[in-house]
Amino acid sequence: MEESTIKNKKNTLGEVEKIVSLAKRRGFVFQSSEIYGGLNGCWDYGPLGVELLRNIKEVWWKAMTYREDVEGLDASILMHSRVWEASGHVENFTDPMVDCKQCKARFRLDVLSDSINEKKKDKAIADLKNDFKDNTVILEKIEGKLKNPEDDDPFNLLLEDVDVGKTLLFKLNCPQCGNANTFTDARKFNLMFKTFVGPVEDTGSVVYLRPETAQGIFVNFLNVQGSSRQKIPFGIAQVGKAFRNEINTKNFLFRTREFEQMEMQFFVKPIDDKKWYEYWKQERMNWFISLGMRKEKLRYHDHHPTKLAHYAKDATDIEYEFPFGWGEIEGVHNRTDFDLARHEEFSGKSLKYYDEETKEKFVPYIIETSAGASRSFMAFLVDSLYEEEVKGEMRTVLRLHPKLAPIKVGIFPLVNKDGMPEIARNIESDLRKHLKVFYDDKGAVGRRYRRQDEAGTPYCITVDTDTLSDQTVTVRDRDSMEQIRISIDKLREYLINKILIS
């Protein structure tokens, strides 16, 4: 019994903890404000992390905008507050919460009923009907929700209803402490971060930190279209930070309050929406696979039609199987004309597109691809981490795609004498102009290889005795650990080909 407890304690280092530990040890990710005790769910990217993150964004940017039909944009994080009224975020981006005044427990209204048994719910509903027995409109509404719950719990639908929710709530006892009549009114917890513009903190100066980059694209639709002379179908891409005041943060970089998105909004004729939705769905999945992510760890999660967000007609998540389960790393949505139509309505400005060929004027449909840069970062890190046994020793290696690897080439003199360091330094200064390289002459060469393996460096160059006579060096491959000899004057071309073009 005691033995197993001790064993358990030692083995509690979960997969995520392992990643967090490696991330800190090697300088990928540190906890935010660590010396002050940390700030929940906020993380800083260290020297290797910032390279990996930049590389992910760079590869995405090239894949998405180095094509004829997509333009780039970098819109402001702060936008006119009406933008978020139009988008529906101020109204809908909320989770209703109730507190128990007695025991201080807090519940999400829509999950409260899960902890209440069926008999009590039935009785509460019967009481509720009795309360409204003289009001046929309300009664019909109650019956309607009970009969036609779609795939939600009908009890929840009633709890969230503006007319009867409050009455029903006060018929329930707190699942935590069992007391009756102790709930506060349901309060909406808005996930928007709010701040103020200018010196006066009043309601007129409220602005929000954007919860998604998409709206900056929508409101610039005609600016971009006109200035770039694009014709539909075409897209606008943007990489940037977004902020959501999540109730709980969790799972390292997976759910944080500040995160980075890589979004592209593709504007199409309404009639073509299906075609482009399918196209981008496939295209985005291929992107992850092309960067070496394991296929068996990726899947689509199509959203059930009744579970769609207020703006969407079709939606799928591209999910990665993290140590804690499947999690969304990108969403592909058909947002229809919802956003542009709403911005027309709220701004009073036309956002219609005029099609020269058909002489038609219309509000385009939008196919959105929205990838999490931070989540992708974590997925690439998790996916590339291998711990394998080599000749009885553990080898930790990040099999990152060369385009993503923070350091591209490690450069070593086999020993620190006979002119080897000088040659190695010359190679370093030549390659450094083109690639992120790392020079290391500390310790045994095997150790240096392993250090680079752990950082995900795809190639290591070693200057050895043969170099002195024939001007060749060894190039060692991270994954196979095999070496080939390359002439120093061919090195640059060889490596650039392998790393940037492959």
Add this chain to the structure above:
RNA sequence: GCGGGAAUAGCUCAGCUGGUAGAGCGCAACCUUGCCAAGGUUGAUGUCGCGGGUUCGAGUCCCGUUUCCCGCUCCA
């Protein structure tokens, strides 16, 4: 949000029934090196997460708090 666990050196952890902090790895310097993390010598680093309390005395006991992990829940 609920329940559980954890927090001691850069990392992984030990530290018994309270008595002024340890190991391994890593790191740095020098020597040694001739291709896959174990050569030698020397060295640096801790207000034991933070704040209170009990005590002559707290890493250790108590309370609060912060953060992370696990499970459930949730994820427009």
